[in-house]
Amino acid sequence: MKVAVMGYGTIGSGVVEILRINRDVVANRAGEALEVTKILDLRDFEGDPVQNLIVHDYREIVDDPEIAIVVETMGGVEPAYTFVKAMLEAGKHVTTSNKALVADKGAELIRIAREHKVNFMFEASVGGGIPIIRPLQSCLTGDVIEEITGIVNGTTNYMMTKMTAEGSEFEDVLKEAQAKGYAEKDPTADIEGYDACRKIAILTSLVSGSQVDYNDIPTEGISHITATDIKYANVMGRAIKLLATSKAYGKTYFCRVAPFLLPPQHPLYNVNDVFNAVFVHGNMLGDGMFYGSGAGKLPTASAVVGDLVAIAKHIDKNIYLEWKEEKLVLANPGQQSYRFFVRSAKSLAEIEKVFSKVECVDAGIAGEIGFVTEEMTQKEYDAKAGELGDIIQMIRLA
Amino acid sequence: MKVAVMGYGTIGSGVVEILRINRDVVANRAGEALEVTKILDLRDFEGDPVQNLIVHDYREIVDDPEIAIVVETMGGVEPAYTFVKAMLEAGKHVTTSNKALVADKGAELIRIAREHKVNFMFEASVGGGIPIIRPLQSCLTGDVIEEITGIVNGTTNYMMTKMTAEGSEFEDVLKEAQAKGYAEKDPTADIEGYDACRKIAILTSLVSGSQVDYNDIPTEGISHITATDIKYANVMGRAIKLLATSKAYGKTYFCRVAPFLLPPQHPLYNVNDVFNAVFVHGNMLGDGMFYGSGAGKLPTASAVVGDLVAIAKHIDKNIYLEWKEEKLVLANPGQQSYRFFVRSAKSLAEIEKVFSKVECVDAGIAGEIGFVTEEMTQKEYDAKAGELGDIIQMIRLA
Numbered sequence: 001m002k003v004a005v006m007g008y009g010t011i012g013s014g015v016v017e018i019l020r021i022n023r024d025v026v027a028n029r030a031g032e033a034l035e036v037t038k039i040l041d042l043r044d045f046e047g048d049p050v051q052n053l054i055v056h057d058y059r060e061i062v063d064d065p066e067i068a069i070v071v072e073t074m075g076g077v078e079p080a081y082t083f084v085k086a087m088l089e090a091g092k093h094v095t096t097s098n099k100a101l102v103a104d105k106g107a108e109l110i111r112i113a114r115e116h117k118v119n120f121m122f123e124a125s126v127g128g129g130i131p132i133i134r135p136l137q138s139c140l141t142g143d144v145i146e147e148i149t150g151i152v153n154g155t156t157n158y159m160m161t162k163m164t165a166e167g168s169e170f171e172d173v174l175k176e177a178q179a180k181g182y183a184e185k186d187p188t189a190d191i192e193g194y195d196a197c198r199k200i201a202i203l204t205s206l207v208s209g210s211q212v213d214y215n216d217i218p219t220e221g222i223s224h225i226t227a228t229d230i231k232y233a234n235v236m237g238r239a240i241k242l243l244a245t246s247k248a249y250g251k252t253y254f255c256r257v258a259p260f261l262l263p264p265q266h267p268l269y270n271v272n273d274v275f276n277a278v279f280v281h282g283n284m285l286g287d288g289m290f291y292g293s294g295a296g297k298l299p300t301a302s303a304v305v306g307d308l309v310a311i312a313k314h315i316d317k318n319i320y321l322e323w324k325e326e327k328l329v330l331a332n333p334g335q336q337s338y339r340f341f342v343r344s345a346k347s348l349a350e351i352e353k354v355f356s357k358v359e360c361v362d363a364g365i366a367g368e369i370g371f372v373t374e375e376m377t378q379k380e381y382d383a384k385a386g387e388l389g390d391i392i393q394m395i396r397l398a
Numbered sequence: 399m400k401v402a403v404m405g406y407g408t409i410g411s412g413v414v415e416i417l418r419i420n421r422d423v424v425a426n427r428a429g430e431a432l433e434v435t436k437i438l439d440l441r442d443f444e445g446d447p448v449q450n451l452i453v454h455d456y457r458e459i460v461d462d463p464e465i466a467i468v469v470e471t472m473g474g475v476e477p478a479y480t481f482v483k484a485m486l487e488a489g490k491h492v493t494t495s496n497k498a499l500v501a502d503k504g505a506e507l508i509r510i511a512r513e514h515k516v517n518f519m520f521e522a523s524v525g526g527g528i529p530i531i532r533p534l535q536s537c538l539t540g541d542v543i544e545e546i547t548g549i550v551n552g553t554t555n556y557m558m559t560k561m562t563a564e565g566s567e568f569e570d571v572l573k574e575a576q577a578k579g580y581a582e583k584d585p586t587a588d589i590e591g592y593d594a595c596r597k598i599a600i601l602t603s604l605v606s607g608s609q610v611d612y613n614d615i616p617t618e619g620i621s622h623i624t625a626t627d628i629k630y631a632n633v634m635g636r637a638i639k640l641l642a643t644s645k646a647y648g649k650t651y652f653c654r655v656a657p658f659l660l661p662p663q664h665p666l667y668n669v670n671d672v673f674n675a676v677f678v679h680g681n682m683l684g685d686g687m688f689y690g691s692g693a694g695k696l697p698t699a700s701a702v703v704g705d706l707v708a709i710a711k712h713i714d715k716n717i718y719l720e721w722k723e724e725k726l727v728l729a730n731p732g733q734q735s736y737r738f739f740v741r742s743a744k745s746l747a748e749i750e751k752v753f754s755k756v757e758c759v760d761a762g763i764a765g766e767i768g769f770v771t772e773e774m775t776q777k778e779y780d781a782k783a784g785e786l787g788d789i790i791q792m793i794r795l796a
Contacts, residue, residue, distance in 0.1 A: 018540050018682050028607060029539040029720055123537060129683040131529075131537035138536070138711075139521060139529035141427040142416050142703025209426060267689070270668055275685075284416050284700040285527040287673075288690030291665070293683060302682040305540025313536075313718050320429055320711050 001032055001312055004061040004092075006040040006083055007074030008050065011097045011124070014301030015071055016050060019308075026305060030312035038064065040083075058083045062090045069311050071304055072096040077104050088112045088120060093315070095307035097124035097300055103198035107211040107325040114318050121307040126199045127152060127276045129299030130292040131306070136206050136280070137321060143282030145207040149245040149398075152199040154274035154295035155183045155190040156222050156242045160259075161272045164239060169227050182274060192221035193242060193257040200244035203278070204253050207246075210328035212255070218333045220258040229393055231363040232341065232370045238263055241271070243398060249331040256333060260398035261341055268398075334379035342385070343370045343392040354388040368392055399430055399710055402459040402490075404438040404481055405472030406448065409495045409522070412699030413469055414448060417706075424703060428710035436462060438481075456481045460488045467709050469702055470494040475502050486510045486518060491713070493705035495522035495698055501596035505609040505723040512716050519705040524597045525550060525674045527697030528690040529704070534604050534678075535719060541680030543605040547643040547796075550597040552672035552693035553581045553588040554620050554640045558657075559670045562637060567625045580672060590619035591640060591655040598642035601676070602651050605644075608726035610653070616731045618656040627791055629761040630739065630768050636661055639669070641796060647729040654731060658796035659739055666796075732777035740783070741768045741790040752786045766790055 003019075005012045016036055019026060027033040038061050039053045058079075061067055070087045072094055074080045080101045084094050088109065096102065101109075102125045113120035123133045127150070136145070151157050155177060162173045174191070177183035189195045201214035222242050233240050238261040247254045262269045267289050271277040276294020281287055293299035341361070344351060345368050351358060358371040373381065385391050401417075403410045414434055417424060425431040436459050437451045456477075459465055468485045470492055472478045478499045482492050487510065494500065499507075500523045511518035521531045525548070534543070549555050553575060560571045572589070575581035587593045599612035620640050631638050636659040645652045660667045665687050669675040674692020679685055691697035739759070742749060743766050749756060756769040771779065783789050 022540060022542055022682065025542055026540060031718055129680075130686055131533040134537050135529040135533055138708050139532050139701070139704045141707035142420060142424060142700045144420055144423050282527075282700060284420065284696045284703070286691040286694075286697055288528055288688075290686075290688060292678075292686030296684075298682045299684055302540045302680060303537070305682075306537045309539035310536050314715075317712075317715060322427055 001030070001034050001068055002037045002066045003034050003069045003071060003308065004038040004040065004064070004067045005036055005071045005073065006058065006061070007072065008039050008041040008043070008045065009073065010297045011300050011304065012039070012071065012073035014297040015073065015304050018298065018301050018305045026309060030309045032312065034308055034312065037067065058086065062086050067092060068315060069093045069095070069308060071308070072098055072101070073304065074098065075100065077101055081105050084109060085112060088116055088118060091116050091118055093118045093311045095121040095304055095311060097304055099125040099195065099198045099202060103201045103214050106202060106205060107323050110321050110323050111325060117318050119311050119314060119319055121311060123307050124300050124303035126202055127278055127290065127292070128154070128294040128296065129302045130276055130278065130290050130294060132203070132278050132290050133206065135290065136203065140280065140282055140285060143284045144248070145280060145282055146248040147246065147281040148200070148203050148207065148278060149243055149268065150200065150203070150276065150278035151241055151268055151271045152244050152276055152278065152294065153190055153196045153242060154276055155187065157271065157276070158182050158274045160222060160225070160240055160242065163225070163227065163230050164233070167227050167230060170223060170225060191223045193219040196242060196244040197257045200246055200255055200257060204246040204255055205323050205328070208253060208328050209322040210324050210326050212328050212330065216330050217255040217257060222259050225259055228365055229395065231365065232343070232361050233261055235361055235363045236261065239269055240395065241268060243268070252328060252331050254331045254333060254336045256336070258396060260396050262398045266398055334382070335377055337375050337377050339375050339397040340373045340381050341370065341395045341397060342373065343368050344388060345390040345392060346388055351388065354384050372397065399428070399432050399466055400435045400464045401432050401467045401469060401706065402436040402438065402462070402465045403434055403469045403471065404456065404459070405470065406437050406439040406441070406443065407471065408695045409698050409702065410437070410469065410471035412695040413471065413702050416696065416699050416703045424707060428707045430710065432706055432710065435465065456484065460484050465490060466713060467491045467493070467706060469706070470496055470499070471702065472496065473498065475499055479503050482507060483510060486514055486516055489514050489516055491516045491709045493519040493702055493709060495702055497523040497593065497596045497600060501599045501612050504600060504603060505721050508719050508721050509723065515716050517709050517712060517717055519709060521705050522698050522701035524600055525676055525688065525690070526552070526692040526694065527700045528674055528676065528688050528692060530601070530676050530688050531604065533688065534601065538678065538680055538683060541682045542646070543678060543680055544646040545644065545679040546598070546601050546605065546676060547641055547666065548598065548601070548674065548676035549639055549666055549669045550642050550674055550676065550692065551588055551594045551640060552674055553585065555669065555674070556580050556672045558620060558638055558640065561623070561625065561628050562631070565625055565628060568621060568623060589621045591617040594640060594642040595655045598644055598653055598655060602644040602653055603721050603726070606651060606726050607720040608722050608724050610726050610728065614728050615653040615655060620657050623657055626763055627793065629763065630741070630759055631659055633759055633761045634659065637667055638793065639666060641666070650726060650729050652729045652731060652734045654734070656794060658794050660796045664796055732780070733775055735773050735775050737773050737795040738771045738779050739768065739793045739795060740771065741766050742786060743788040743790060744786055749786060752782050770795065
């Protein structure tokens with residue numbers, strides 16, 4: 001079976017590498033050998049073993065009747081969207097690791113694939129090598145999924161783990177992560193939570209069966225978290241983690257991406273370094289969790305190759321996937337309730353006047369008071385915080 | 399789509415319950431409604447809403463051309479094997495929660511299903527509600543799986559958690575587990591590791607593609623673990639867990655079921671109570687773990703219903719599954735290396751004469767010495783233990 005790869009960067013070259021190293025085991029499971037015959041890239045890769053496979057025009061792949069499956073590992077919405085659409089319309093199956101593409105165009109590409117009796121798969125778009133898309137789509141189908149909460153960004157989880165272990169400041173840990181290749185030169189998408197936001201939009205679309213617009217999801221990153229916050233977290237016996245979360249509310253979901261303070265008994269408390277994990281609660285299953293290598297060349301490429309094998313086994317059939325283009329109206333995030341950890345420069349008397357009952361947290365920081373509120377809605381908190389003023393920090397409790 | 403259920407016990411009635419409670423969401427995902435029209439059981443269930451669906455002869459299901467899918471939740475190899483085989487040969491898809499049947503007859507039933515262009519699925523046979531069979535079979539297919547280690551028996555994990563938390567003896571915890579319904583009246587299959595043994599045989603068959611005979615797997619249970627062992631474990635900062643484990647060795651696997659002493663950084667250390675978890679290491683993926691409700695009526699039935707949906711989506715197609723009838727010759731378990739924790743009534747001089755360098759563990763127990771050996775093969779250990787004599791206990795380190 002002939003395969004084309006679009007984008008010979010980290011993930012794309014990882015796919016080619018796995019198909020070489022695990023050639024026999026993949027052929028056994030797919031029922032036949034998978035051979036990469038064309039690679040689309042702007043570069044020429046002179047001297048590289050793949051040099052002869054490089055093409056610069058995606059229509060060379062569209063027009064190649066021998067190519068049955070196309071791997072898209074370019075990233076970004078365009079031109080990936082144009083290319084993928086053309087491949088599906090030409091009757092070629094597609095697997096992608098591109099969360100931006102899937103979050104933005106997932107429902108449409110799934111429909112186009114169905115119309116052309118091929119498959120559009122995207123296991124690698126969330127959680128890197130961890131199987132999460134297909135388990136949600138083909139295993140937990142007897143359940144109403146009441147919660148999905150994930151640590152789905154390896155970069156920020158590494159940074160929060162480092163800050164916790166070493167008590168260091170955000171900027172120092174970011175520089176170190178960049179030096180190690182764990183964070184990109186422009187780290188915005190990771191540290192501001194945009195990457196996690198697209199991933200929880202994909203997962204929520206999958207379990208609801210409708211299109212979630214990631215622009216509707218309130219999203220905070222970790223760039224405002226400081227070493228002082230970590231000191232408070234230590235006193236509370238909690239860990240700060242960037243969570244992407246979705247909770248059923250009637251027929252819809254509350255979604256949010258933000259740092260949370262997790263207690264030790266939380267299933268995601270022990271997920272450290274670059275690892276990812278997705279916690280799922282089903283109305284019949286109860287609790288489940290998927291944990292593993294959430295990023296990196298080979299783990300992510302491993303998920304793409306898993307898709308290739310699944311496609312090879314379903315080469316003559318579209319596997320029905322419930323993800324309609326119809327937009328899911330998310331629940332109003334102001335109505336979701338939390339307990340809030342707050343640092344304020346006001347006096348305890350002023351704080352208690354506004355928040356009534358609070359639990360103080362003494363981390364020995366002068367000139368401010370750290371406290372935890374009773375449970376209240378986000379909207380109630382916002383009103384009280386506005387009334388109090390001088391809020392230095394707010395982190396929700398999980 | 400019409401469904402029959404064979405065995406209206408805990409799991410079977412759970413399947414009927416989920417199809418009722420989650421009726422709409424299941425119909426959406428399956429593409430059509432799933433309706434149970436016949437239930438095979440020896441009992442009549444007079445007054446029960448399902449009374450009119452009860453049949454006592456499995457041929458009434460075989461001969462019903464409307465029934466496309468059969469759920470087998472009877473347990474045990476016979477008569478389940480005879481019934482399931484007849485259903486597949488009649489062109490009906492089958493899903494089962496029966497690990498004894500799958501461990502014993504999996505390869506054969508998969509072949510028969512393929513010959514009749516139907517599917518034989520068994521997600522619920524390992525890990526209850528946790529998706530593990532389908533992820534191995536349809537997600538981690540780009541990887542050579544180098545290790546699978548699971549806590550796959552909820553009863554024994556509950557008991558070990560209780561013994562650790564309370565310092566109580568095995569017999570007392572067993573009685574309590576039986577009173578709570580977590581352990582059966584005859585608990586042999588759980589506490590002697592037979593249940594875990596069948597499950598690791600199934601998982602190893604799936605990743606190797608050949609039939610593993612569970613009789614070849616050295617299997618120890620937890621019935622010999624005492625409150626004194628827990629005291630030693632506490633001193634070592636380790637937890638004792640019953641592990642079912644499989645490690646690649648050339649083209650085959652080392653398999654073993656036994657209690658192990660786990661350090662806190664082990665991915666399964668925090669898996670407590672009746673929860674199950676399966677750790678997987680792939681040569682490309684790296685580490686992954688699947689965690690969740692491993693037993694109980696609704697979690698297990700949830701996995702069966704997930705199979706029903708998958709079958710409904712593949713009603714016209716056999717999904718190829720690599721699990722040949724050819725027997726996998728397992729690696730010689732005597733050649734596998736461990737560090738061993740040992741309790742002996744001999745003197746330290748005698749112990750050091752036989753084992754050379756050991757690390758003593760002082761739990762304040764009079765009349766014996768607890769120690770950890772250096773790493774050696776099982777065979778080397780057995781020889782030295784025979785030479786030393788007076789061994790009170792041996793537990794391997796993970």
